[in-house]
Amino acid sequence: xxxxxxxxxxxxxxxxxxLYAVFPxxxxxxxxxxxxxxxxxxxxxxxxxxxxNYVSVFREQPFAANILNSVLVATxxxxxxxxxxxxxxxxxxxxxxxxxxxxxxxxxGVSMFPQVAVLSGMYSLIKALGLYNKLPAxxxxxxxFTLPFTVWLLTTFMRGLPQExxxxxxxxxxxxxxxxxxxxxxxxxxAMVTTGLLAxxxxxxxxxxxxxxxxxxxxxxxxVAIALISGASEHELPWGNIMAASVIVTVPVVALVLIxxxxxxxxxxxxxxxx
Amino acid sequence: MPDNAQRxxxxxxxxxxxxxxxxxxxxxxxxxxxxxTLVTLLLIALWPLLHTFVFSFTDATLADLxxxxxxxxxxxxxxxxxxxxxxxxxxxxxxxxxxxxxxTVVSVTxxxxxxxxxxxxxxxxxxxRGIVRAAVLIPWAVPTIVSTKMWSWMMNDQFGVINHGLMAxxxxxxxxxxxxxxxxxxxxxxxxxxxxxxxxxxxxxxxxLQMLPSDCYEAARVDGIHPVxxxxxxxxxxxxxxxxxxxxxxAMDALxxxxxxxxxxxxxxxTMTMAIYVRQQLVEFQMTGYGSAASTLLFMIIAGCIAxxxxxxxxxxxxx
Numbered sequence: 001x002x003x004x005x006x007x008x009x010x011x012x013x014x015x016x017x018x019l020y021a022v023f024p025x026x027x028x029x030x031x032x033x034x035x036x037x038x039x040x041x042x043x044x045x046x047x048x049x050x051x052x053n054y055v056s057v058f059r060e061q062p063f064a065a066n067i068l069n070s071v072l073v074a075t076x077x078x079x080x081x082x083x084x085x086x087x088x089x090x091x092x093x094x095x096x097x098x099x100x101x102x103x104x105x106x107x108x109g110v111s112m113f114p115q116v117a118v119l120s121g122m123y124s125l126i127k128a129l130g131l132y133n134k135l136p137a138x139x140x141x142x143x144x145f146t147l148p149f150t151v152w153l154l155t156t157f158m159r160g161l162p163q164e165x166x167x168x169x170x171x172x173x174x175x176x177x178x179x180x181x182x183x184x185x186x187x188x189x190x191a192m193v194t195t196g197l198l199a200x201x202x203x204x205x206x207x208x209x210x211x212x213x214x215x216x217x218x219x220x221x222x223x224v225a226i227a228l229i230s231g232a233s234e235h236e237l238p239w240g241n242i243m244a245a246s247v248i249v250t251v252p253v254v255a256l257v258l259i260x261x262x263x264x265x266x267x268x269x270x271x272x273x274x275x
Numbered sequence: 276m277p278d279n280a281q282r283x284x285x286x287x288x289x290x291x292x293x294x295x296x297x298x299x300x301x302x303x304x305x306x307x308x309x310x311x312t313l314v315t316l317l318l319i320a321l322w323p324l325l326h327t328f329v330f331s332f333t334d335a336t337l338a339d340l341x342x343x344x345x346x347x348x349x350x351x352x353x354x355x356x357x358x359x360x361x362x363x364x365x366x367x368x369x370x371x372x373x374x375x376x377x378x379t380v381v382s383v384t385x386x387x388x389x390x391x392x393x394x395x396x397x398x399x400x401x402x403x404r405g406i407v408r409a410a411v412l413i414p415w416a417v418p419t420i421v422s423t424k425m426w427s428w429m430m431n432d433q434f435g436v437i438n439h440g441l442m443a444x445x446x447x448x449x450x451x452x453x454x455x456x457x458x459x460x461x462x463x464x465x466x467x468x469x470x471x472x473x474x475x476x477x478x479x480x481x482x483x484l485q486m487l488p489s490d491c492y493e494a495a496r497v498d499g500i501h502p503v504x505x506x507x508x509x510x511x512x513x514x515x516x517x518x519x520x521x522x523x524x525x526a527m528d529a530l531x532x533x534x535x536x537x538x539x540x541x542x543x544x545x546t547m548t549m550a551i552y553v554r555q556q557l558v559e560f561q562m563t564g565y566g567s568a569a570s571t572l573l574f575m576i577i578a579g580c581i582a583x584x585x586x587x588x589x590x591x592x593x594x595x
Contacts, residue, residue, distance in 0.1 A: 017407065022413060024414075117324065123337070269482035
């Protein structure tokens with residue numbers, strides 16, 4: 001009997017955890033499929049399939065352009081971070097040289113930078129480069145937080161690879177560049193996918209820089225676009241549109257995270273626990 | 276540098292070329308491979324940081340960043356018409372500092388407790404564990420802006436599901452204005468942040484739990500020690516190093532919190548944190564000099580908190 005109650009209590013606990021984790025997103029989906037007239041009655045289950053909000057969110061603002069902007073920025077940030085990160089990680093993980101420890105500590109330090117502490121300096125840099133209100137401003141500034149952790153994670157991964165491979169290639173006269181591109185990158189794919197995904201999610205979700213370095217609607221990324229959806233007055237926010245937009249930008253990220261669950265968890269723990 | 280290279284023990288692979296020559300070539304290669312990353316970081320981290328620092332001693336405004344005068348420490352503290360003015364005497368700034376510290380301590384504590392509970396559940400084997408773990412990842416994957424908007428809708432005073440549910444359960448007699456009542460704002464912000472960040476905590480704690488040796492648990496079970504005692508006497512001390520690192524990561528995020536608060540309660544003084552204050556000065560009031568001074572103080576306060584935490588908690592970041 002005691003065992004039964006123990007099991008029952010555990011099952012209740014598990015149910016509470018799942019409901020707590022899933023309910024807000026579930027409720028956003030339910031709300032996004034309600035016409036404005038029904039939005040003000042609380043329903044726990046969808047009553048109909050109404051797609052009007054999904055249409056109007058694209059009609060009332062350049063939401064398609066916003067999505068494209070987010071995709072362009074996040075993809076370019078991932079590509080640049082991985083390219084720079086993998087070369088830097090090779091040097092940091094595989095070559096013994098003076099100042100390596102200090103360099104690693106500095107890079108870890110930069111990854112902990114509070115973004116807002118460099119806001120005015122970054123703003124003036126972007127102005128000086130003529131990038132204000134342009135997408136490259138975001139690609140460049142996002143490297144501030146993606147590049148250090150990319151380098152850090154890839155260094156951790158690369159340290160774990162066997163030395164013999166590299167030795168054999170060196171014996172055959174392969175240059176370091178060949179070693180990186182022909183030996184390490186093919187072996188590092190899983191690590192690069194993990195790191196790339198984490199960088200993608202960080203860039204996709206970023207808000208402060210995107211809000212500060214863009215001005216016009218058509219240059220906004222999705223988090224800014226969603227945050228700034230407004231109605232006729234502050235008390236008449238178009239919640240249907242906001243929920244539809246939220247679902248649209250969240251579904252791909254959630255799908256990616258669920259597909260690559262194990263990789264992401266290992267990446268997060270490698271970055272934090274071992275870091 | 277060459278002396279040092281010679282003093283190092285020649286490694287097995289250095290072979291025929293001689294240790295010093297090959298080591299030198301390798302070191303040159305290392306710097307060559309690091310150069311693009313270092314140049315990028317100098318440009319986007321060091322340069323903006325130094326610039327912010329320099330701006331803090333000027334009267335620069337956002338409208339024209341090239342025209343400014345150096346005014347010494349006037350942004351921080353100056354005597355004007357017989358009164359001390361400046362950031363250090365600004366009640367708004369110190370309230371933002373207090374709010375930030377309060378938010379950080381409470382949110383990280385709650386996230387650690389909730390995260391620990393989730394991790395302990397996931398550490399047991401039961402049917403459907405994979406699905407539960409996937410479900411727990413969802414809050415982490417949802418963009419912060421989206422999770423804030425979702426909760427903002429759920430906390431809507433008139434039509435929100437939270438008021439509706441609590442009233443249906445008889446826990447509330449009348450709806451609460453979660454996001455506009457000054458006394459509830461901070462609690463609302465904390466609710467959203469805990470929901471979003473507790474899963475991250477749970478995953479890190481779970482990873483630590485799974486690395487624990489099982490033999491001490493066997494021993495405890497054989498001796499018939501109560502599980503609660505085992506948790507506090509065995510589990511907690513063993514995962515403490517990992518927990519400390521997880522806490523510092525979360526604390527660093529909490530100290531610079533911006534998105535949740537900006538979207539949920541905007542510039543309200545009840546929830547204004549250092550980051551919100553800095554951005555308001557910089558962008559809305561266009562006061563680059565004064566805002567940069569606040570940025571600089573924010574940087575020093577965060578660095579100070581982290582240093583204190585590392586010193587007190589004896590956290591070790593072992594690179595090797």
